Amino acid sequence: MVLTTARRGLLLGSALRRAGFAQTARFTNGVRNNARTLARSNLGVLGSGARGLASYGESTNHRGPKADRGLGGLGGLGSGTIAALAGLATALSLGALSLIQPDTVAQTEGNAPPNPDDLVKKAQVPGPNECAPGGNRAQRCPLGFPYFSRKEVSKHKHAEDRIYVTYKDGVYDVTEFVNMHPGGERILLAAGSAIDPYWAMYQQHSTRQVMEILASLRIGTLYEHEFKELEASISLDDPFANDPPRANLGAVRCQKPYNSETVIELIPDNYITPIPMHYKRHHHPVPQANEADFRLVLAFEDANILQVSTEDLRSRFKKHEFPVTLQCAGNRRQELNKVAPVQGLEWDCGAISTAVWGGCLLRDVLEFTGFGDESALIERAGVKHICFEGLDKPYDASIPIDKALSKFGDVLVAYEMNGAPIPREHGGPVRIIVPGHLAARSVKWCERITASKGEGHSGWQRGIAYKGAPAYMRTFDGVDPETLTSVQELPVNSAICLPRPGSTVDVDDGSVTLKGWAWSGGGRNIIRVDVSVDGGKTWQGADLGRGAEQGQNRAWAWTFWEAEVDIPPELRKPGVELDICCRAVDVSMNHQPERPEAVWNLRGIMNNSYHHVAVTLVREEEDNEDA
């Protein structure tokens, strides 16, 4: 009834292939060593951070409870252990566990994922009375696996002893899988214990593929009374239960964590996106901060320097307010998926929105903290990055120091969105706004800003999540993410919002009206948008609308465009499919690349190839002949 190691390997391989993991695979030793280094250094941060915060008692309390909360689900641990684990949790949160939602969602919407037990029953041909690596056991569960105690499982935390985890009452050997886990070594947080609390948080695991992989790794079953004890001790309350209510206006790409696009066809109507329509991109449950108690800590590496309330931000620093377009690096990922499968949410061209963000300039706050533009400290201390930590641990991100300090960088410590306090959904009470960069750097619910020699530590900064990988890198197996460059400014991009794909155009109109957005990173103004209705054979210029008037090299918001294009006479027949496309050029004279193949990358980010929309010509009947 128990599989041989070889047979387990085969089953795992095929499950992985089905799940599209063959190409994502394992992290290198480089990363693992790095994880260990970080584990040490982060524990250090926690320690000295606590020291540094001693004079700011509140802030220590502020960090404390969150650490508890994050690991509360594990239950029954002494507070000392919790503190140590909190450090470890942060330290190990390197990979991209939360980044594999894509296929997830396709699977979860509609069909509930199967129970791994059923899969085991279906997939496994009972073998002879073989021994799992766990030991030689007479007593076997109804599925044919040997029984384990929680204590036995807890002894298997390291590769040298094999690594076991439990899910419900199943015991799984994940030793080989660790290197193939898209979320990297974060899986080790559960080594020797239950993964259930983590999966309640990262619901992207609830897919058939993941369950198949899990089933292939099964080696045992918890004693029934032990499982009942465990079940009682684990709180599996839905961590997303407290998310804000939503109208679901745009296409929802994932419910938990919540990710939805803006309404693409309505983009041209709203230069400033109404808040309910602004796209949403969460990696975790939406945290809830009490604005009155909220403190933003300013730090230099692990030494805390200052903490400010939102009231301080409002009263002590000059307020700045301007429109900024935020765009997910994965926007337009759908099109890359058509070239070859990529990881991540299947965004159309609506993971982009514009709001008027208000707040104080990060450079003013840094200046006040002693890290101003002219501060020799920056150079002497080798500060190269400003890191932002959100309340949704372990999320963090960082930006280069020059962007943070430049008078022309316009990075905001924002507390207003479209003239009102920032809603929780969008990062209130305090969100960083880094204009011109991928939105992942505009850290929501920001509670800590650190001047640092290195980049932020999370997988969203240092992992593969937002790295520039080449088209020929078809697997991350053996790739050290540190050798890839972190995405900051995004390239020039544009998309057609109207007409929408699949719509029809009256052939007798003789022309098509196109509308869309164009935007480039780094504040680079859009100088031109070209459009074509014959797949790029002939082009004409679009009229640039709002956004074209933005200050030079400070075009933080998109530029709207519109064009009336004549349908070439030879195409004017009902049934003909028009291949409409657009391409933009920015002030640095960078062009969009022609084909998605050239920019394809395994993470499916930064697709800025020409945007195509197919529409069909029809002859519309007159509804009212008298009219």
Added chain:
Amino acid sequence: MVLTTARRGLLLGSALRRAGFAQTARFTNGVRNNARTLARSNLGVLGSGARGLASYGESTNHRGPKADRGLGGLGGLGSGTIAALAGLATALSLGALSLIQPDTVAQTEGNAPPNPDDLVKKAQVPGPNECAPGGNRAQRCPLGFPYFSRKEVSKHKHAEDRIYVTYKDGVYDVTEFVNMHPGGERILLAAGSAIDPYWAMYQQHSTRQVMEILASLRIGTLYEHEFKELEASISLDDPFANDPPRANLGAVRCQKPYNSETVIELIPDNYITPIPMHYKRHHHPVPQANEADFRLVLAFEDANILQVSTEDLRSRFKKHEFPVTLQCAGNRRQELNKVAPVQGLEWDCGAISTAVWGGCLLRDVLEFTGFGDESALIERAGVKHICFEGLDKPYDASIPIDKALSKFGDVLVAYEMNGAPIPREHGGPVRIIVPGHLAARSVKWCERITASKGEGHSGWQRGIAYKGAPAYMRTFDGVDPETLTSVQELPVNSAICLPRPGSTVDVDDGSVTLKGWAWSGGGRNIIRVDVSVDGGKTWQGADLGRGAEQGQNRAWAWTFWEAEVDIPPELRKPGVELDICCRAVDVSMNHQPERPEAVWNLRGIMNNSYHHVAVTLVREEEDNEDA
């Protein structure tokens, strides 16, 4: 013997087409009006400039003589007239007269251009005794044209009276041609008089095509005694006679003004280009400044604020020194010419070089002048550009204020190149270095820096010379250059230096070693270079060498790369032509566009499509079988 207007028109049309002018054509009224506006405002500048400089006597003298020198060739004018004309000369120097050297040189190298008289003899079938628009004349020259006096010619300065010019003893009606002149209305400087002094300066006119056009416009001949008087009064001394001696190391694209590439195959050997090998791009004769007398004037619009000597620059401001790659916007123009004819010098990929430039920061000088980063003056006065004027009038260029003032912009007022005073050839004693921008903004022999609301006034800033035009703009006819964006930062680019096109590779080697450069504008680091030996079917990453270590967003110098690429087995046959190509990605994740068609523009600038080099596989015989 004299052509009818219709026949002249036909001859002109065909000559223009041969010269590739059919697509370049005439400037719009917008430009012409603009020229007039500028004429007024520039005269104003001269006037108030002189006032402003009154307290800096030397500087007034400094500007005075140059104005004289520039128009000295006209001879016999009172000094008041000269002053007025100097303003006009600057004002009208809008177009791109010096920018049509390309085919020019191809023609001049080897074959001396023909005399227009010969062309007239050859091309024209003598007609009946027709009349030129010049009048009804009995007496005709041996070529069959009526004779004119200089006084008669001088009455034809405006379109309403027809516009005549003389060249040698020929009289030409250029009324219709003015709008087609690639140099724009600058041709009107010679209206009613001789163009000979101008052509001595702009020797790009010495081509068969230009002579053909000229021949087609001929309407008469100067009386012999009048021509002799004129000849005696015109100084046609070679204005380039005083150019520095040169080694002609790289491909010379034009002798007068001098334009030459660096030695492409030697690029990979020299991260810092040795000065004799640095590419040279001149628009005029190389001016000679006496360093001891040299003064750099700092101004706000037309009010002079400060003048400094090179000694002041050295002693009063902190010295900064770093490698900067300068690249002509027209680099790699050759490839665009293969798509469709473009204007400009036919650069291969060697109009790029790197030197260590030393000097003080422009921002420090501006700060000292009262236009610092924090100066409210900048905002209050609406300053948006910093303009640089060179000694080679009427050359000027400008950059956006944020580039000039940013701590991270690193714009230099340079006085050293590779550790020594800047040679005259490269802009000494004082040259502006604008890292990350097209080299045309790094104004040589800079004598005036102006904080201004508008861009620089010359054709190289406001004209079509360095504007971002779309691929579908096949003529500048009817295009107002002010509607096109001035190029500043250049897009990501790369090229293969080795092997060189047309070289051979030993098929038995099984692989090819590629070397080249990559660079992007705006200090954007090169994060990757991909190479292919099968025309882009398969790619691999190149190793990044020197330059990859540059500071984040301050990669002002190129990045060298190298790759050893296996030749695909199916191509390993003698006689096979390998299509080797490369493409780079910068830190803002901008990619090079795949095909030159997508970036083609009439001016032939900013070609950053994939760079291709064709080499042939051969089986090399063993030279020495014992070896």
